[in-house]
Amino acid sequence: MNTELDARLRREADQWLTVRTQDGTRPIRWDELEEFEFDGRPFKLKDRQRGIRKPRHLTAALSITTTYTPPGRAPRYADEIGPDGLVRYKWRDDAQESDNSALRAALDKGVPLFWFVGVAPGVYEPLYPVFVVAEEPELRQFVIAPDAVRGIVTPGQQIDENLRRYALRQTRQRLHQPVFRATVLHAYETRCAVCSLRHSSLLDAAHIVPDRDEDGIASVRNGLAMCKIHHAAFDVGVLGIRPDLVVEIRADILEEVDGPMLEHGLKARHGQRLMAVPRVRAQRPDTDLLEQRYAAFRKAG
Known part of the structure; x- marks a missing residue:
């Protein structure tokens, strides 16, 4: 898929999700996600089994997923906010190295991603656009940023405390708070x-x-x-x-x-x-x- 078609796919998926989730105010079920079409054909925005979705026609990942973890259970992958206020998304295991490569391609190309966070079994809060802004191979993780702080904070470098607080506040408002709201209202x-x-x-x-x-x-x-x-x-x-x-x-x-x-x-x-x-x-x-x-x-x- 050429660059222009890739950009149009991501743009149309963004617009479709905005309508279907009422501008992000409600989560979306798995079966609803399967209703998305691109150029008149069904097109999967997330993979049913894998955490990283890279359609074969794309050169970089389209979406990432964090599966729902019931209260009291430890998540399989502990995605968390780092000291710079940005989110760390853990590598997939070695059997899914191609998925990790797809995220590296998203980092290199600077393309926007969709992040589907499970808030209940089969129910997801879509967070978008988010960007891969760095990789920390020694910790086996990628650094994810919402659009509001992309290019403002450089992972791994010392930053001003006010800037760190801004990044943390934006990350919570744009990534954590929507997931918290969706999880609570669903419960x-x-x-x-x-x-x-x-x-x-x-x-x-x-x-x-x-x-x-x-x-x-x-x-x-x-x-x-x-x-x-x-x-x-x-x-x-x-x-x-x-x-x-x-x-x-x-x-x-x-x-x-x-x-x-x-x-x-x-x-x-x-x-x-x-x-x-x-x-x-x-x-x-x-x-x-x-x-x-x-x-x-x-x-x-």
Whole structure:
């Protein structure tokens, strides 16, 4: 496939995914991914079995995949953020050396990739565009960057602390936060834990312990699906959640007299159990994290 056709394929796949995922606000199932067509023919954007997809007509990889790992299990490949704020994507094993070569070609050519991250069995959050910006062979890994920091941070070189923080913030916002949101909303069946609202565009994935804290991991066990009103109330300490999953509203708010949102949306939830929790026990909120956040809520109140 020539360079012009390669670029058109990636561009059309980008546009198709944007529409199918509602501009990245919802994940996509495996069977939905198989509906993509290029020049009127079905075209696979990801491989069913392999972590790196390089169609035979391309000279470089088209996509990479991180398979879903259930809570409590160690991932087969531990992709993680490095000290420079960029993500490390582990080599595939020796039996898949051709896949590693496809990523090296993507590095050499500077082509954009699609990254499909599993958020549930057969369900993926697509992250794009991402770029391979370096290889660290001694650690058997590639360095992946979102478009916002490509060319700004050079892996392996000492960088200014402010620049490192910028890269880390961009990586979290563009790569980790979408995966966290998709994982949490899927676990809560796209319902607000507090009021059971089902409109995904009005839902957030709230951290129990903020991600700026040491314990604020981007894990479903540190997440709660919340509508934007209850998320905001949770973040500013108006609403708290006890370790037994009962909602509390700050005492001074309970004494206020205001309109229906305060009366029904907040005060009426005081003393009520969460209306939505994950069916899978391993995906439910971590009790220790809830205790930590509830203690902060009580102290502030």
